[in-house]
Amino acid sequence: MAKPKAEQSVLWLGIFASLTMVTALVFTAIFPSYNNRWSTNTVDGAKYFRAVRADTGTGYSKLEEEGRLVYQREGCMYCHTQQVRPLRTEMIRYGIHHSPAPPADEREGIYDEPHFLGTKRNGPDLSRVGGKYSDDWQFSHLYNPQQMVPGSIMPAFTWLFSNANPADPSMAPVPSHECVALVAYLQSLGADRMIWDPALNGGKGGYRPWLLPQDKQNSLAESQAALMNAAKPIHAPRVSQ
Amino acid sequence: MAVQQIAQISSNPVGERIDHDDDAAKWWMTVALFNVVVFGTFGLIAAVxxxxxxxxxxxxxxxxxRIRPAHVNGVVFGWLVPMSIAMFHYFIPRLSGAKLYGTRISQIALCIWETGVIVATLGLLNPWGGELQAGSLNPWWMTKGKEWEDYNAISNIIITVALLMVDYVIFRTIAQRRYRQIYVATWYAVGTLLWxxxxxxxxxxxxxxIDWTLHTYFGxxxxxxxxxxxxxxxxxxxFYGHSIVGLVATPGGIALAYYFLPKSINAPLxxxxxxxxxxxxxxxxYFWVGAHHMIYGPIPYWLQTVATVFSFLLFIPVAAAVINFLGTSRGEWHQLRNNVVFKFFIAGTVMYFLVSTQGSFEALRPVQAIVHFTDYTVGHAHLALFGFATMFAFGAALYAAPRMWKRPLYSEGIAEWSFWLAFIGITIYVVSLTAAGIYQGKLWMDYPHLPFIETVVAMVPFWHARAGGGAMMVASMVLVAFNVYKTATSPAPAETRVAAKA
Structure with a gap:
C-alpha cells in the first residue's frame, strides 16, 4: 500500500512534533503569564496579600528566606500543601475559630521561588498556619511530632536540633539556626493576608487581616496549654541568631 | 525459546544479513533493571x-x-526512560535495516546519564547529615522543590548532555535507514526522545x-x-510535570507495545x-492538560477549564492505542495461556485504558474537589507508571533479553511469577489507595471540624494494604531483573556459538 510522502520523512515528523509542544507552551504557559497577578512588576494591590519586609524589600526577611530553603531541602512540600481551595469545608478547616481561612490568591505567591502549592496532604495545609501555634509548640512538634499530635506520621526532624538524643531525656534539645529560620518562615505563612471586609469604614468597606485578634490570642493560648501538657516541651532559644 | 526461532527473527528480510550486536541496548537495559530494583525499594521504604x-x-x-522524591524521580529517570532508550537501541536498528550508529557514544551517554541520576539522588537524600548540614542550603544541590523537577540543577545539566547524545545516536541511525517507510514504533521513539x-x-x-547565586555571591x-x-x-x-507522564512515559511505553506486542504474538499490526x-x-x-493538577488552585479559571476539556479529548489517542493493541491480538488470545510477554502487554493495555479514563474523570471539578490531595492521586500515578509503563517495559525486557544475549530465557516459571506478583500487587495497591482517597476526601468534605489527625489515622488500614501490594511489586522487579541477569550470564547454546562464528 502506498503511504504519503510526508510519512516517510523524519524531518517533517520532528518539525510537527516540536510544533505540538511549542503551541501548547505558548497557549498554556506563556500566554497566561501576561497576567497582572503573577509577577512582582505588574501586580496591583499585592501588599494586601503579603507585606514587604524592610531588610530585603521582598515578601520574606533574611531569616524567613533561609527558613524557606530549609522547608525546601527537608521536603515539607511533599506532605503539606500551601493552597486553601475556595471550598466551604477547607475555609472552615484551615481557619481559626471564627475566622474562616481566605482561599489562595495568585498574588500571594509573587515572591515564592519555587512555589510550594503542593499536591498531597499527608499533613494539613500550611498556608494559614502563621500565628496558629506558638513558636515553642512548633519547635516541640518538629522535634517530636507524635508527642504533640498522637498518631502523627510526620518524621521527627531531630537533625535540626543540637543535643538531640530522644533516648536521653536529661539532654535538653536546642533548635539550630536552621530550625529557628524554619519556624520564622512557618509563622509568616498567611500572617499578612488581608481580606476585604464590606462592614469597615462605616459601610464603605476596607481591608483587614483575615485572622481576628481574639481568635489569634485564643489559638496561641490553646497551643501553649497543649505544650505545657506535653512531656518534654522545647523552648525557643532567646535570640540565638 | 527455540534457537531457530531466534535466528529467524534476527534475520533481515531485505537481503544481506545484519548482525545486531545490541551492546548499547544491553548496557542501558542492565542499568535500568538495576535502577528499578533500587528505586522500587525506596518506594517500599516510603510505603512502610x-x-x-x-x-x-x-x-x-x-x-x-527525602526518600519520596528519590523514588518518584528514580523510577522515571533511572528506570522508565533508560529502559525505553534501551529498547529503542534494540528495535530501531531492526526497523531501519541498519546497524546502530555509534554504540560507543551511546555507552558513554549511559555512563553520563547514570552519573546524573546518582548525583541527583545524593542531592535529594543528602546523607551528609547533622552538623555538616549547616552550610548545605544550596539550591544547586538540593531538590528544586517541585514535583518531577526534584532532581538538582547539577544533575539536570549532566542528564541533558546524555539525552542529547542519545538523540544523536538514534536519529543518525534512523537517518541511515534502508527501509523508507517509518514504522509507528519509530514514530513514537522519535516523539519520545524529541519531547x-x-x-x-x-x-x-x-x-x-541562578537567582540564589546572583543574590548570594554578587549581591x-x-x-x-x-x-x-x-x-x-x-x-x-x-506543564512539565504532566508532560513527563504523558509525553515521556506514555509514548515510551506505547512505542514498546507497537514493536513488541505484534512481535511477541507473531501477528500483524x-x-x-x-x-x-x-x-x-x-x-x-497531552501538552495542554497540565493545569488540571491545580483545579480550584490559584491559577485563572479559564486555564483550569481548558485543562479539563483537553483531559477528556485524551480519549482519542487512548482509544486509538488500546483498539490497535486489542485488534492486533484478535485471534491470538489463546497465547495468553503460555506467552508471558503477551500477558504483560495485555495487562498493561487494560491498565492504560483504566488509568486514562480515571485521569479524564479526575479532572472534573466535582471529582477533584473530593479526591485532590488524597491517596487517590497516588494510586492513579502508580496505575500509570507501574500498571501501564512498567508492565510494558517488563514485557519488552523479557522478550528482548534472550534475543540480545542470544540465549534462551533463563526461566519461564520465574517470568510467570514476576507477572502475577506485578499484576496482583498493583491491583491491591491501586484498589486500596483509591478507596482510601475517596474515604479521606469525603471525611474532609463532610466534616470540616473533624481534627485532621483523625482523617490520617483512618487511613492506616489502607496503608497496610498498600505496603503489602508494594512489596509484591518490588518482588516482581527483583524477579525480572534476576531473570534477565541469569539469562545474560548463562552459557551460550552450542548452535548459536557456531552460527556466530560463521
Missing part, C-alpha cells in the same frame, strides 16, 4: 514508613520527604539556583528573576492509520 513512622528514626537521609529533550530543558530551567537583587515565581512557577511546573491518529492526537492534546 507511612504505617511505621518510627522506622529509621533520626536518620535524616532516610526521612520520608523528552524539549520539556526537560523547559521544566528544569534552574531559575532559583544582585534586581528584579525580574531568572526563574518563575508563585502561580507562574506552578503553571510551568505542571491491526491498523497503521489508527496508530498515526493516536500519535498526532497524543502530541497535540
Amino acid at each position: 514508613k507511612m504505617v511505621m513512622p518510627g522506622l529509621f528514626a533520626g536518620v535524616s537521609w532516610l526521612a520520608w520527604p 523528552t529533550s524539549l520539556v526537560y530543558v523547559v521544566g528544569n530551567w534552574p531559575g532559583q539556583a 544582585w537583587d534586581a528584579l525580574p528573576h531568572f526563574g518563575f515565581t508563585g502561580s507562574n512557577d506552578a503553571n510551568v511546573n505542571w 491491526y491498523s497503521h492509520k489508527l496508530s498515526i491518529i493516536g500519535f498526532w492526537t497524543l502530541g497535540a492534546i
Whole structure:
C-alpha cells in the first residue's frame, strides 16, 4: 500500500512534533503569564496579600528566606500543601475559630521561588498556619511530632536540633539556626493576608487581616496549654541568631 | 525459546544479513533493571514508613520527604526512560535495516546519564547529615522543590548532555535507514526522545539556583528573576510535570507495545492509520492538560477549564492505542495461556485504558474537589507508571533479553511469577489507595471540624494494604531483573556459538 510522502520523512515528523509542544507552551504557559497577578512588576494591590519586609524589600526577611530553603531541602512540600481551595469545608478547616481561612490568591505567591502549592496532604495545609501555634509548640512538634499530635506520621526532624538524643531525656534539645529560620518562615505563612471586609469604614468597606485578634490570642493560648501538657516541651532559644 | 526461532527473527528480510550486536541496548537495559530494583525499594521504604513512622528514626537521609522524591524521580529517570532508550537501541536498528550508529557514544551517554541520576539522588537524600548540614542550603544541590523537577540543577545539566547524545545516536541511525517507510514504533521513539529533550530543558530551567547565586555571591537583587515565581512557577511546573507522564512515559511505553506486542504474538499490526491518529492526537492534546493538577488552585479559571476539556479529548489517542493493541491480538488470545510477554502487554493495555479514563474523570471539578490531595492521586500515578509503563517495559525486557544475549530465557516459571506478583500487587495497591482517597476526601468534605489527625489515622488500614501490594511489586522487579541477569550470564547454546562464528 502506498503511504504519503510526508510519512516517510523524519524531518517533517520532528518539525510537527516540536510544533505540538511549542503551541501548547505558548497557549498554556506563556500566554497566561501576561497576567497582572503573577509577577512582582505588574501586580496591583499585592501588599494586601503579603507585606514587604524592610531588610530585603521582598515578601520574606533574611531569616524567613533561609527558613524557606530549609522547608525546601527537608521536603515539607511533599506532605503539606500551601493552597486553601475556595471550598466551604477547607475555609472552615484551615481557619481559626471564627475566622474562616481566605482561599489562595495568585498574588500571594509573587515572591515564592519555587512555589510550594503542593499536591498531597499527608499533613494539613500550611498556608494559614502563621500565628496558629506558638513558636515553642512548633519547635516541640518538629522535634517530636507524635508527642504533640498522637498518631502523627510526620518524621521527627531531630537533625535540626543540637543535643538531640530522644533516648536521653536529661539532654535538653536546642533548635539550630536552621530550625529557628524554619519556624520564622512557618509563622509568616498567611500572617499578612488581608481580606476585604464590606462592614469597615462605616459601610464603605476596607481591608483587614483575615485572622481576628481574639481568635489569634485564643489559638496561641490553646497551643501553649497543649505544650505545657506535653512531656518534654522545647523552648525557643532567646535570640540565638 | 527455540534457537531457530531466534535466528529467524534476527534475520533481515531485505537481503544481506545484519548482525545486531545490541551492546548499547544491553548496557542501558542492565542499568535500568538495576535502577528499578533500587528505586522500587525506596518506594517500599516510603510505603512502610507511612504505617511505621518510627522506622529509621533520626536518620535524616532516610526521612520520608527525602526518600519520596528519590523514588518518584528514580523510577522515571533511572528506570522508565533508560529502559525505553534501551529498547529503542534494540528495535530501531531492526526497523531501519541498519546497524546502530555509534554504540560507543551511546555507552558513554549511559555512563553520563547514570552519573546524573546518582548525583541527583545524593542531592535529594543528602546523607551528609547533622552538623555538616549547616552550610548545605544550596539550591544547586538540593531538590528544586517541585514535583518531577526534584532532581538538582547539577544533575539536570549532566542528564541533558546524555539525552542529547542519545538523540544523536538514534536519529543518525534512523537517518541511515534502508527501509523508507517509518514504522509507528519509530514514530513514537522519535516523539519520545524529541519531547523528552524539549520539556526537560523547559521544566528544569534552574531559575532559583541562578537567582540564589546572583543574590548570594554578587549581591544582585534586581528584579525580574531568572526563574518563575508563585502561580507562574506552578503553571510551568505542571506543564512539565504532566508532560513527563504523558509525553515521556506514555509514548515510551506505547512505542514498546507497537514493536513488541505484534512481535511477541507473531501477528500483524491491526491498523497503521489508527496508530498515526493516536500519535498526532497524543502530541497535540497531552501538552495542554497540565493545569488540571491545580483545579480550584490559584491559577485563572479559564486555564483550569481548558485543562479539563483537553483531559477528556485524551480519549482519542487512548482509544486509538488500546483498539490497535486489542485488534492486533484478535485471534491470538489463546497465547495468553503460555506467552508471558503477551500477558504483560495485555495487562498493561487494560491498565492504560483504566488509568486514562480515571485521569479524564479526575479532572472534573466535582471529582477533584473530593479526591485532590488524597491517596487517590497516588494510586492513579502508580496505575500509570507501574500498571501501564512498567508492565510494558517488563514485557519488552523479557522478550528482548534472550534475543540480545542470544540465549534462551533463563526461566519461564520465574517470568510467570514476576507477572502475577506485578499484576496482583498493583491491583491491591491501586484498589486500596483509591478507596482510601475517596474515604479521606469525603471525611474532609463532610466534616470540616473533624481534627485532621483523625482523617490520617483512618487511613492506616489502607496503608497496610498498600505496603503489602508494594512489596509484591518490588518482588516482581527483583524477579525480572534476576531473570534477565541469569539469562545474560548463562552459557551460550552450542548452535548459536557456531552460527556466530560463521
